Amino acid sequence: MKVLVADKFEKSGIDGLTGIGCEVMYRPELSDQALAEAIESNGVQALVVRSTKVTAAMLSSSLRMIVRAGAGVNTIDVKAATAKGVVVANCPGKNSIAVAELVFGLILALDRRIPDNVADLRAGKWNKKEYAKARGLFGCPIGLLGFGSIGREIAKRAAAFGMPVVAWDKIFGAEDRGLTAAEARMFGLEIAVQQVPITLAPSAEEVAARVQILSIHLPFAPDTKGLVNAAVLGQLGPGSYLINTSRGEIVDQDALRAAIRDRHLRVGLDVFAAEPSAATGEFTDPIVQEAGVYGTHHIVASTDQAQEAIALETVRIIKQFRETGVAPNAVNA
Ligand code: 3PG
Numbered sequence: 001m002k003v004l005v006a007d008k009f010e011k012s013g014i015d016g017l018t019g020i021g022c023e024v025m026y027r028p029e030l031s032d033q034a035l036a037e038a039i040e041s042n043g044v045q046a047l048v049v050r051s052t053k054v055t056a057a058m059l060s061s062s063l064r065m066i067v068r069a070g071a072g073v074n075t076i077d078v079k080a081a082t083a084k085g086v087v088v089a090n091c092p093g094k095n096s097i098a099v100a101e102l103v104f105g106l107i108l109a110l111d112r113r114i115p116d117n118v119a120d121l122r123a124g125k126w127n128k129k130e131y132a133k134a135r136g137l138f139g140c141p142i143g144l145l146g147f148g149s150i151g152r153e154i155a156k157r158a159a160a161f162g163m164p165v166v167a168w169d170k171i172f173g174a175e176d177r178g179l180t181a182a183e184a185r186m187f188g189l190e191i192a193v194q195q196v197p198i199t200l201a202p203s204a205e206e207v208a209a210r211v212q213i214l215s216i217h218l219p220f221a222p223d224t225k226g227l228v229n230a231a232v233l234g235q236l237g238p239g240s241y242l243i244n245t246s247r248g249e250i251v252d253q254d255a256l257r258a259a260i261r262d263r264h265l266r267v268g269l270d271v272f273a274a275e276p277s278a279a280t281g282e283f284t285d286p287i288v289q290e291a292g293v294y295g296t297h298h299i300v301a302s303t304d305q306a307q308e309a310i311a312l313e314t315v316r317i318i319k320q321f322r323e324t325g326v327a328p329n330a331v332n333a
Pocket of ligand 1: 052071095300
């Protein structure tokens, strides 16, 4: 099978694919027209990508599958792939721990204003007077929009910090209750529920009304576009923290700017609606200039540990697809 890897990918993954007999082309620099041409001219059968955009123009007659070496498939034209019989599969859950770790990095950064501390020190300023003001996290409720594998990894870490968890996820509908013992067992949260209350709230707005920190862990889809709107943000008290490591489009940007300006929300953003699809480039979104906003470069899944796990999963998906014609984790089966 001819595999083209068009994004940064672990060596163990390349070796794994070669080991199962694939002919692997590693071309992380390819995108747009050049990627379409490489797929066509090389008779590529399986395409492996991270955030590189996969458009209908890239679906050559030889292409049989696309593996998203990560979770979000919003950068792939899944509809066009389905129409052409191209299987799209992803690697859910493999980067959840990395996401949870960055979320806590951002929360701690916001609470202690670590980046501003660093910037002032580098500018030769000592300002313990200002930076000694911080709230602390113990006892502070955290809200999770989305309670899949990422939300649950965050819940475990929140419990260790002594932070009660309030979650909403459409799999629970409009339920308003504590997590049952059976659910806690199923989600690996038996220890967490002994440390802090973990409750389910009936809506995103209701979560926001009950917490001081809100973190988003939903996939980007038509029903989540702009889901975190003025009504949701309006439920957060002044000075609350919002973390978005999911997709920029899930948060209404005008409402967010207004909430930062009018109610001094502190915000940690790893994702942006207009972020470049390439790994380097110009980035001029004015939101990162706002005081109280700490931005990172969509690095949420970029730990060696997570990328190793994703590489292994990618090899497993391609191997099984080759052997059985059925891809694990297919999103358009
Ligand atoms: C994902 O959807 O898996 C994360 O957002 C990470 O994306 P990346 O693989 O492009 O870094």
